[in-house]
Amino acid sequence: MPLHGGCPLRGSTDRTLVRVQELHDAPLAPLTTFRLGGPATRLITATTDAEVIDAVRAADDTGTPLLLVGGGSNLVIGDKGFPGTALRIATRGFTLDGTRLELAAGEVWTDAVARTVDAGLAGIECLAGIPGSAGATPIQNVGAYGQEVSSTITEVVAYDRHARETVTLANDACAFSYRHSGFKAEPERFVVLRVRFLLEDADGMSAPLKYAETARALGVEAGERVPLARARETVLKLRAGKGMVLDPEDHDTWSAGSFFTNPILTDDEFGAFHARVVERLGAEAAPPAFPAGDGRTKTSAAWLIDRAGFTKGYGTGAARISTKHTLALTNRGGATTEDLLTLAREVVAGVRDTFGVTLVNEPVMVGVDL
Known part of the structure; x- marks a missing residue:
C-alpha cells in the first residue's frame, strides 16, 4: 500500500556529486552476505545524506537503473549482475537524546543494538546479531525473538524520488506489517536516510520477553524482564546456534x-x-x-x-x-x-x-x- 503523510524536510541538496567513491564493472558479490552475484556497471559509495540524494537524482535524471545496497544481508543478485548504478549507502550517525535514538541508514545494525544496550535502553535488544544496516530495518520491518522495529520506530527520514524532496514519515505512515512496509511495497520510490526510535529506560532491564524460546533460554516466564546485557547475549547465542550470526569461516x-x-x-x-x-x-x-x-x-x-x-x-x-x-x-x-x-x-x-x-x-x- 502507498505511504502517505510525508512532510518536506529542510536540507535537501542540489549539489553535484563530490567525494564519493566510484568504480566501474564493480563486483557486487563481496557486498552481500551470500557472496553471490555478478558486477554492477557502476558502483558509487556515498558517506553522507547529501551524497546519497545526489547519486539518486543523477540516476533518475538519466534514466539509469538504480540498486541500493546497505549491508547486503537481504540481497540475491543474479549471476549477470546489475546493468546500472549500484549505490552503496555508507552513511554514519548515532545520536542518542534521552530515550530517543536516531540512526543514519548506513549504520551497522548489530553495533547500534549493542550501543543501546550499553546505554541501558530497552526495545531492540532482542534484535541483536541481525546483519545489515539500520536503513534496511524499516523496509523489512525487521523482527526476531518477539520484537519488531515497527514497535519502536517513531519516524523515518527518506528521499522521495517521485516528489524529489526529503520527507519525514511518521510510524503510521510507514504501513508496517509482518516483514513488510510501505517502503517495500514501493521499492522504486523511497530511499531511507535516517531512522528514529523511541526506546525505554527500564533501569537496565529488557523489555518484557514475548518469545517463548528466549524466555526458556533465560529461565524465566514469558512477559518477564531480565538484565539487558543478558537478554542480548542470550539472543546472540541462540542466533549463533542457528548460523544466524555472521562468521566468514562458517x-x-x-x-x-x-x-x-x-x-x-x-x-x-x-x-x-x-x-x-x-x-x-x-x-x-x-x-x-x-x-x-x-x-x-x-x-x-x-x-x-x-x-x-x-x-x-x-x-x-x-x-x-x-x-x-x-x-x-x-x-x-x-x-x-x-x-x-x-x-x-x-x-x-x-x-x-x-x-x-x-x-x-x-x-x-x-x-x-x-
Missing part, C-alpha cells in the same frame, strides 16, 4: 538468514493446510499455529520445509540448506546464484506439493526471480 552464515517468511493463512487456507498435514503425517500431527489477527493464522516455514523432507544440510551441490537451520539457504563456497535459486525452487515446489502452501522469499531478488 558457511552456514553465507546466507541471507531466513530465506522464506512464515506463511500467514486465512481460516479457510489453514483448514485446508491442516487437512493436508493430517493426510500426510497422521491424525496426531499438529502444525505450529499462531494467531495473526483478522481471522488469520501464522505457521512456521521451517516446520513446513523440514516436514516436506528438506532437512538440515539438504543438498549435494555448492548451495545447500544450512546444517543449523532449515530456513537458511547457504553458499558452501563456489556456488552461483542459479545454484541457490535451483535449491530454493525445489524447496518451494516440495512444500507446495506436500502441504498446499506456497512459500514466499524474504530476500530482495535483483535480476532474478523464483
